[in-house]
Amino acid sequence: xxxxxxxxxxxxxxxxxxxxxxxxxxxxxxxxxxxxxxxxxxxxxxxxxxxxxxxxxxxxxxxxxxxxxxxxxxxxxxxxxxxxxxxxxxxxxxxxxxxxxxxxxxxxxxxxxxxxxxxxxxxxxxxxxxxxxxxxxxxxxxxxxxxxxxxxxxxxxxxxxxxxxxxxxxxxxxxxxxxxxxxxxxxxxxxxxxxxxxxxxxxxxxxxxxxxxxxxxxxxxxxxxxxxxxxxxxxxxxxxxxxxxxxxxxxxxxxxxxxxxxxxxxxxxxxxxxxxxxxxxxxxxxxxxxxxxxxxxxxxxxxxxxxxxxxxxxxxxxxxxxxxxxxxxxxxxxxxxxxxxxxxxxxxxxxxxxxxxxxxxxxxxxxxxxxxxxxxxxxxxxxxxxxxxxxxxxxxxxxxxxxxxxxxxxxxxxxxxxxxxxxxxxxxxxxxxxxxxxxxxxxxxxxxxxxxxxxxxxxxxxxxxxxxxxxxxxxxxxxxxxx
Amino acid sequence: xxxxxxxxxxxxxxxxxxxxxxxxxxxxxxxxxxxxxxxxxxxxxxxxxxxxxxxxxxxxxxxxxxxxxxxxxxxxxxxxxxxxxxxxxxxxxxxxxxxxxxxxxxxxxxxxxxxxxxxxxxxxxxxxxxxxxxxxxxxxxxxxxxxxxxxxxxxxxxxxxxxxxxxxxxxxxxxxxxxxxxxxxxxxxxxxxxxxxxxxxxxxxxxxxxxxxxxxxxxxxxxxxxxxxxxxxxxxxxxxxxxxxxxxxxxxxxxxxxxxxxxxxx
Numbered sequence: 001x002x003x004x005x006x007x008x009x010x011x012x013x014x015x016x017x018x019x020x021x022x023x024x025x026x027x028x029x030x031x032x033x034x035x036x037x038x039x040x041x042x043x044x045x046x047x048x049x050x051x052x053x054x055x056x057x058x059x060x061x062x063x064x065x066x067x068x069x070x071x072x073x074x075x076x077x078x079x080x081x082x083x084x085x086x087x088x089x090x091x092x093x094x095x096x097x098x099x100x101x102x103x104x105x106x107x108x109x110x111x112x113x114x115x116x117x118x119x120x121x122x123x124x125x126x127x128x129x130x131x132x133x134x135x136x137x138x139x140x141x142x143x144x145x146x147x148x149x150x151x152x153x154x155x156x157x158x159x160x161x162x163x164x165x166x167x168x169x170x171x172x173x174x175x176x177x178x179x180x181x182x183x184x185x186x187x188x189x190x191x192x193x194x195x196x197x198x199x200x201x202x203x204x205x206x207x208x209x210x211x212x213x214x215x216x217x218x219x220x221x222x223x224x225x226x227x228x229x230x231x232x233x234x235x236x237x238x239x240x241x242x243x244x245x246x247x248x249x250x251x252x253x254x255x256x257x258x259x260x261x262x263x264x265x266x267x268x269x270x271x272x273x274x275x276x277x278x279x280x281x282x283x284x285x286x287x288x289x290x291x292x293x294x295x296x297x298x299x300x301x302x303x304x305x306x307x308x309x310x311x312x313x314x315x316x317x318x319x320x321x322x323x324x325x326x327x328x329x330x331x332x333x334x335x336x337x338x339x340x341x342x343x344x345x346x347x348x349x350x351x352x353x354x355x356x357x358x359x360x361x362x363x364x365x366x367x368x369x370x371x372x373x374x375x376x377x378x379x380x381x382x383x384x385x386x387x388x389x390x391x392x393x394x395x396x397x398x399x400x401x402x403x404x405x406x407x408x409x410x411x412x413x414x415x416x417x418x419x420x421x422x423x424x425x426x427x428x429x430x431x432x433x434x435x436x437x438x439x440x441x442x443x444x445x446x447x448x449x450x451x452x453x454x455x456x457x458x459x460x461x462x463x464x465x466x467x468x469x470x471x472x473x474x475x476x477x478x479x480x481x482x483x
Numbered sequence: 484x485x486x487x488x489x490x491x492x493x494x495x496x497x498x499x500x501x502x503x504x505x506x507x508x509x510x511x512x513x514x515x516x517x518x519x520x521x522x523x524x525x526x527x528x529x530x531x532x533x534x535x536x537x538x539x540x541x542x543x544x545x546x547x548x549x550x551x552x553x554x555x556x557x558x559x560x561x562x563x564x565x566x567x568x569x570x571x572x573x574x575x576x577x578x579x580x581x582x583x584x585x586x587x588x589x590x591x592x593x594x595x596x597x598x599x600x601x602x603x604x605x606x607x608x609x610x611x612x613x614x615x616x617x618x619x620x621x622x623x624x625x626x627x628x629x630x631x632x633x634x635x636x637x638x639x640x641x642x643x644x645x646x647x648x649x650x651x652x653x654x655x656x657x658x659x660x661x662x663x664x665x666x667x668x669x670x671x672x673x674x675x676x677x678x679x680x681x682x683x684x685x686x687x688x689x690x691x692x693x694x695x696x697x698x699x700x701x702x703x704x705x706x707x708x709x710x711x712x713x714x715x716x717x718x719x720x721x722x723x724x725x726x727x728x729x730x731x732x733x734x735x736x737x738x739x740x741x742x743x744x745x746x747x748x749x
Contacts, residue, residue: 090696101711103700303655335661347656364661
């Protein structure tokens with residue numbers, strides 16, 4: 001029931017040269033449901049933070065005005081609720097009910113009203129447990145539902161959702177979308193930021209696309225927006241429904257075996273799994289959160305010691321070292337043979353600039369300086385990072401950081417590449433670049449294993465899939481050709 | 484792995500007491516014991532502590548498991564003091580080559596170790612019987628601690644187990660990049676420092692995100708907070724604190740009467 005008016009709004013974070021968002025003119029009426037789109041770096045999250053009143057005046061420079069029901073958002077905070085991407089950093093309390101009560105306590109809601117409102121909010125989001133359930137015992141999807149309940153308990157007139165399903169598996173994401181659809185009052189205004197447009201469309205009646213340079217690019221009902229501007233938006237990096245990308249399956253049959261997992265497991269995180277990765281093929285590892293996919297990636301990457309079974313490297317991958325298991329290789333030898341790309345790119349950054357970051361691996365594996373420079377320049381160019389060569393890796397946007405983390409793994413030219421959620425949270429353009437890059441590598445005879453929740457990625461690239469079940473349920477790893 | 488979950492039977496008569504009362508009782512009890520250097524007062528205190536343990540619903544086996552690092556270090560301190568302390572007064576008890584154990588050294592060492600145990604045990608019992616949320620609630624409601632501090636600390640505490648996980652991820656990510664220390668201690672130290680730095684950067688970012696999420700739910704609103712979970716400080720809680728003070732006083736009195744009392748100062 002809250003209305004939003006932005007007039008020429010812009011925000012520049014203190015210490016930055018670029019405006020995070022600029023020149024936005026927008027009027028959102030009470031009760032409207034808006035999907036806010038735009039490629040990486042268009043300022044969607046900054047705009048939501050401004051609407052939530054979470055940009056203190058001294059933290060940057062503002063242009064134009066932003067109003068919620070005619071008020072400065074910093075003074076209209078009790079009208080706005082927001083749910084962020086990462087469940088881990090928005091739950092405050094150890095017990096589920098206490099967490100929902102937290103916001104009510106802060107707002108000074110009388111004690112006798114708190115628990116009825118907590119129970120009501122939990123019921124509306126379909127929270128399946130008693131309110132004493134420890135928050136640490138919840139799955140990611142359940143934690144996000146709890147965060148949603150925490151926002152709804154405050155009865156906001158405007159609900160802001162900043163990629164609330166980005167960290168979730170498809171089942172968890174569907175739960176959140178259902179909870180949003182069921183729990184919203186008819187007159188609650190909704191602004192949703194979400195990369196997965198197709199899934200989000202049933203929740204909204206209006207689409208607003210931000211232009212990275214500033215301003216609103218397109219605004220209107222979803223069908224009209226995508227009919228008139230679909231191609232241009234897709235080219236700019238927006239995920240437009242119904243515009244799939246050409247698949248890039250292997251054109252040649254796979255070559256020799258590189259790495260074999262033989263009854264590999266690490267109880268209780270991963271039960272027995274068999275897998276063989278061959279040169280020139282892309283294997284996608286699927287399964288729900290908690291099935292041990294990331295653990296499998298770490299085991300295959302020679303980063304964890306197997307609990308049961310073994311990881312066996314073929315001569316083609318490791319030469320004379322093939323008799324030792326990968327987790328006992330020295331790090332430079334490992335980096336030359338198996339590259340690992342982690343879910344969170346920032347875990348992998350070691351140095352102060354993008355250029356140094358790319359040079360690190362080749363230097364550690366003993367390349368001379370001329371070769372290092374050539375490798376670095378080629379990768380900077382190939383992954384569109386050349387203009388960022390001097391930037392600190394920690395200041396990159398999500399898409400840039402992901403491209404850099406893939407590039408660092410490629411810098412040592414490993415035969416086998418293992419990626420954990422490589423396309424997670426990427427706009428369509430970065431996504432496409434990654435798929436093209438992986439396809440090229442595969443066709444050049446590299447092996448690729450990708451842990452992923454992304455059905456489009458599987459459809460576009462995977463030659464084979466392995467589906468893991470949760471270790472606490474019955475599991476039958478399947479291995480079929482061509483999904 | 485640091486365990487912070489309460490292990491007591493929640494229905495035990497003293498475990499149910501107000502967390503602030505339990506904390507105050509533990510502090511009073513420990514504080515009085517710090518005043519003396521003799522072994523008698525702490526020995527009595529330990530006996531008292533062990534005697535009231537069932538009232539807190541803590542089983543002896545559970546306590547031993549929780550306190551084993553403390554017991555191990557107490558043993559270590561005892562041995563090293565007996566062997567190496569400068570004070571060699573009193574009659575010689577054991578003489579084996581270079582090892583000379585005198586009565587004076589044994590009494591001093593025992594006093595120190597018993598004191599350490601007597602002071603630490605109440606704290607262990609309090610945290611073994613108290614839920615962190617209840618403690619924060621009671622600190623705010625009964626001890627007038629600022630909510631911003633108590634709830635903030637509680638929320639930050641919840642992120643601590645993540646740090647361990649994060650450390651492992653950063654270390655593995657570095658190995659994947661071709662960075663390892665091998666056997667060289669200097670390289671090993673440098674790698675440790677740089678991993679710690681990466682961990683710190685991540686922790687600050689995560690803390691900032693949590694703080695923003697808390698403020699988004701009105702934590703910084705400035706409106707007087709209400710409380711969803713009421714913590715009461717009753718007469719029974721007052722009695723617990725008074726009882727702790729009386730027992731500590733009694734332990735000191737016995738030590739004075741027996742003539743073993745040696746004040747810390749003077």
